[in-house]
Amino acid sequence: MSRATVSMAARRPTRQIRIGSVPIGGGAPVSVQSMTTTKTADVEGTLAQVYALAAAGADIVRCTCNEEEAAEGLAHIVPRSPVPIVADIHFHHEMALAALEAGVQGLRLNPGNLRKEAEIKQVAAEARDRGVPVRIGVNAGSLHPELYKRFGGATPEALVESARMELALFQEVGFDDVKISVKASSVPLMIAAYRLASETFDHPLHLGVTEAGPPPAGLVKATAGIATLLAEGIGDTIRYSLTADPVEEARAGRQLLEALGLRERKGLDLIACPSCGRAEIDVIGVAAAAQAALEERSLPLQVAVMGCVVNGPGEAREADLGIAAGKRKGHLFIKGRIVRVVPEEDMVAALVDEAEKLVEQGMEARLAAAEAGAEAEAEADRRELLRARGADANQAGQRIERIRRAVAEGDAPAGGPEDG
Ligand code: SF4
Secondary structure (H helix, E strand, O other), rough: HHHHHHHOHHHHHHHHOOEEEEEEEEOOOOEEEEOOOOOOOOOHHHHHHHHHHHHHHOEEEEEEEHHHHHHHHHHHHHHHHHOOOOEEOOOOOOHHHHHHHOOOEEEEEEOOOOOOOHHHHHHHHHHHHHHOEEEEEEEEOOOOOOHHHHHOOOOHHHHHHHHHHHHHHHOOOOOOOOOEEEEEEOOOHHHHHHHHHHHHHHEEEOOOEOOOOOHHHHHHHHHHHHHHHHHHOOOOOEEEEEOOOHHHHHHHHHHHHHOOOOOOOOEEEEEOOOOOOOOOHHHHHHHHHHHHHHHHOOOOEEEEEEEOOOOOOHHHHOOEEEEEEEEEEEEEOOOOOEEEEEEEEHHHHHHHHHHHHHHHHHHHHHHOOOOOOOHHHHHHHHHHHHHHOOOOOOOOHHHHHHHHHHHHHOOOOOOOOHHH
């Protein structure tokens, strides 16, 4: 099956809401969110982080609104922000009212710690009058104690019931401009809760694995939960909750959506072979150098770094651009076609130079500018390497022969499946 015909489950239909200029649900592109770690009262510091998050791929940024100074900070931040701002509210409904007054484009309320019905309705009525959507942000770690008791713990049913109860209160004041999250730090619990939420509500869902922790484990956990649901067509906006610079969160969110084909490529997608006995270069080192140089320029390309010319250009023929290591040379290729052969020490520089030209001039023009004789030189290089190293660079064939001989002679190497 070709890549073009592969697709994931159809997106689950949801109603659409708008956080400022960003539509969520109802067929809109899945959006990326992140949260600032600065004090919201520190206007310049927070704005600098908001800009960094937007540059890394965040469509929406959330800031805490935990005190009056934070709400006052929001009044300065919102008009200068490049993306819509959501205020995060816990415990104090008056902070929600203050954030609305500050002009935020969205609110997040936690039903687990903002529990008084009259206060919830007051916030919902104010949000309704101002046309500001609210996220009902249920969190397994701060589930309402009564629900915890009724369901015997933070079960998927308990999380969804918490959202349903809050929604019912909103609806009593005629407010339904809502998205919902049912986050947990346990990936299986979070997946089950969102699946149930998607059957229960037609409101857009905000996905996340809460308190995922520091990378790389945090990245793996968040990706396991979010990607599983997105592949099932569930989820309209996402946030990675990492114990790291929030720029990492925004970047990871964006990269996940690009990897799943849910957003158009905005940045670099570097693919590199895992290296093997054939590699003619330090693949890890060259890939890291190429990544650093290309990311700095934020070029929207898929670029391949391959350890050898024997298999490299063929295996990476779908990449926009790539380089494969020959005998002290690099073979530069566009969509699998060799366009230039360069000295080994110039590989990264040549790759970056070609990437910039490719973005500037387009594929056709760069293929037309291919160096005459490059393909022939590359093919000669490839044949020479094959002759020198043989078809089996890892000597797997010889090893298999030795294993077979040893087994046939009843002298099998120590260790077997039962040791594993
Ligand atoms: S065969 Fe070449 S391209 Fe494939 S993993 Fe080995 S070094 Fe990399």
